[in-house]
Amino acid sequence: MFDASGVSAAQRLRAAIDARTQAEIDEAVAIADLAAENAWPEDAQFDVIGTRPVRIGADGTALVDEFVPLEVAALKGISVAAATWLIRDVVNLKARHPHLWFQVTKGHLPVFRACQLAVEVARYDLSLEESLALDAELAPKIATLPWARVLKLARGLIAGIAADKVTALAEQARAQRYVRKHPTDDPMVGFLTARVDTADAIFFDAAVDRIADVLGAQGDLDPKEIRRAKAVGILATPARAQLLLLESIGASDPSTGSGNWVGSGNRASSLSLSKGKVRSTDRRLLPKATVYVHVAEETLLTGRGTARVEGVGAIPAAMLKLLLGNTQVRLTPVVQPFKKLAVDRYEIPARIRKQVILRDRVEVFPFSARPARNKDLDHTKPFKEGKPKQTRANNLGPLARKAHRAKTHGDWHLKQPTAGVFHWQSPAGHHYRVGPNGTIRYGKDPNHTAFDEAQWNLDRDISPP
Numbered sequence: 001m002f003d004a005s006g007v008s009a010a011q012r013l014r015a016a017i018d019a020r021t022q023a024e025i026d027e028a029v030a031i032a033d034l035a036a037e038n039a040w041p042e043d044a045q046f047d048v049i050g051t052r053p054v055r056i057g058a059d060g061t062a063l064v065d066e067f068v069p070l071e072v073a074a075l076k077g078i079s080v081a082a083a084t085w086l087i088r089d090v091v092n093l094k095a096r097h098p099h100l101w102f103q104v105t106k107g108h109l110p111v112f113r114a115c116q117l118a119v120e121v122a123r124y125d126l127s128l129e130e131s132l133a134l135d136a137e138l139a140p141k142i143a144t145l146p147w148a149r150v151l152k153l154a155r156g157l158i159a160g161i162a163a164d165k166v167t168a169l170a171e172q173a174r175a176q177r178y179v180r181k182h183p184t185d186d187p188m189v190g191f192l193t194a195r196v197d198t199a200d201a202i203f204f205d206a207a208v209d210r211i212a213d214v215l216g217a218q219g220d221l222d223p224k225e226i227r228r229a230k231a232v233g234i235l236a237t238p239a240r241a242q243l244l245l246l247e248s249i250g251a252s253d254p255s256t257g258s259g260n261w262v263g264s265g266n267r268a269s270s271l272s273l274s275k276g277k278v279r280s281t282d283r284r285l286l287p288k289a290t291v292y293v294h295v296a297e298e299t300l301l302t303g304r305g306t307a308r309v310e311g312v313g314a315i316p317a318a319m320l321k322l323l324l325g326n327t328q329v330r331l332t333p334v335v336q337p338f339k340k341l342a343v344d345r346y347e348i349p350a351r352i353r354k355q356v357i358l359r360d361r362v363e364v365f366p367f368s369a370r371p372a373r374n375k376d377l378d379h380t381k382p383f384k385e386g387k388p389k390q391t392r393a394n395n396l397g398p399l400a401r402k403a404h405r406a407k408t409h410g411d412w413h414l415k416q417p418t419a420g421v422f423h424w425q426s427p428a429g430h431h432y433r434v435g436p437n438g439t440i441r442y443g444k445d446p447n448h449t450a451f452d453e454a455q456w457n458l459d460r461d462i463s464p465p
Contacts, residue, residue, distance in 0.1 A: 018107075021110070022107070025104065025105055028093075031087055032091065034071070038064050040063040040065065051409050053066065054066045056084060056087050056091060058096060058126070059096075059128045060127075060128030062095070064087075065410075066402070066405075067402075067410035067427070068087065069087055070365075071426055072087060073366070074366045074424070074430060074432055077366070077439070078367065079368060080368070080402060080403065088122075092122060093114055095128075096121075096131040097117075097118065097139075099138075100114055100135055116151075117150070117154060120151060120154060121158070123169065124158050124169060130165075133161050134154070134161055138150075138154055176195060178194065179192065179194040179196070192232070204235075207235060208228050209231075211245070212227035214245065215227045215231070292310040293309050293310075294358070295308075310371070340393075342389035342390075342392035343391045343392075344388050344389060344391070345391060346379075347391070348377050348391055352393060352396070356372070356397065359420050360398055360420060362398070363375050363400050364397040365400065365434070366439045367438075375399055376398065376399050377397070377398055377399075378396065380396065395416065411427040421433070421436075430442075
């Protein structure tokens with residue numbers, strides 16, 4: 001298909017891809033230059049309470065100002081952590097992989113692929129010399145290999161260049177075991193990841209499969225994968241899982257089994273399991289949970305509307321029963337307080353802290369999504385001894401430690417023209433407005449930095465969604 005200029009869609013697509021590639025190259029080079037502009041000498045002297053240098057990259061990269069990631073985060077609209085990782089990858093590429101960096105700047109290797117490779121190599125903690133040796137061997141082969149083979153080749157080369165570090169990494173793997181729960185796009189389901197011993201993984205998988213089969217035998221008509229997911233929840237209450245398995249083999253009375261299969265500290269012991277009086281369906285076996293639910297007055301009155309569950313997100317109030325699953329629940333309703341509270345001391349009373357957290361919900365740095373509950377509460381106008389009522393909600397905002405220090409020591413400027421509305425100016429002169437509905441980037445146009453009283457009042461009256 002041709003447009004009015006006679007250029008085909010494929011040609012336009014190619015032009016768009018080339019333009020995007022060049023834009024990504026320009027961005028990577030600009031990040032490298034920004035890091036270089038904010039570099040510190042290796043023997044730099046600095047004030048312990050002021051701005052400090054950090055080495056974001058690996059061996060062979062320069063020290064940079066600790067607040068550079070905040071500038072990048074605000075400009076790109078990403079988290080400070082993501083900006084730090086991006087800077088790390090770029091400076092590592094430029095300093096430790098010069099041949100790969102050359103290919104990136106010429107468009108022969110996509111920036112994101114080069115960053116992936118830099119992350120993979122960084123796992124092995126190579127020295128600068130080892131990294132340069134890897135770069136020299138790997139770079140000439142990049143253009144002819146598919147990406148999966150590039151990664152395999154890199155790992156093989158590292159095994160030859162730094163065999164001791166590959167061995168050490170393998171030995172560290174067992175020391176880095178974990179089980180983690182992650183949020184998903186749907187608040188009604190969670191996502192678990194784990195790094196465990198291989199044997200434990202096999203045994204756990206077998207237990208999940210066995211309980212899923214028992215559920216099926218008991219009449220559960222859900223597909224096997226869903227029953228396996230249910231089995232994980234049952235295993236979270238060991239006594240219930242044990243009863244379910246015992247019942248499946250006809251041993252409903254645990255006292256008929258051999259040995260003390262229920263520990264004396266187990267909740268099930270106090271429920272007379274040894275006498276067979278409790279079955280796997282008994283609700284007393286369910287674990288307890290404390291859930292913080294934020295609801296509007298209309299929802300409390302009608303039972304309809306949105307409930308915002310801390311650590312989960314916003315869901316219809318009617319779906320709370322699905323969220324709670326196999327648990328006993330102590331429900332803690334949270335009511336938005338609007339009283340204007342203020343104190344004359346620097347320390348923040350719990351009632352004012354609660355006001356600020358409920359109002360802002362997340363850190364008030366541009367584009368941040370970090371929950372406010374565990375953050376510092378920063379005095380927007382610095383506290384001065386002798387001045388009354390400085391500690392109040394409309395002079396406080398939740399900030400992570402790095403953003404807090406950037407405001408104090410890093411030439412980031414912050415104003416709070418009305419409660420819950422924050423106006424930031426970065427060291428590079430870019431302006432951001434953070435309010436109940438998120439962040440607006442105003443760039444460097446001074447005409448956008450003034451907010452009239454009517455807008456402030458409007459923002460003050462908007463309840464967080």
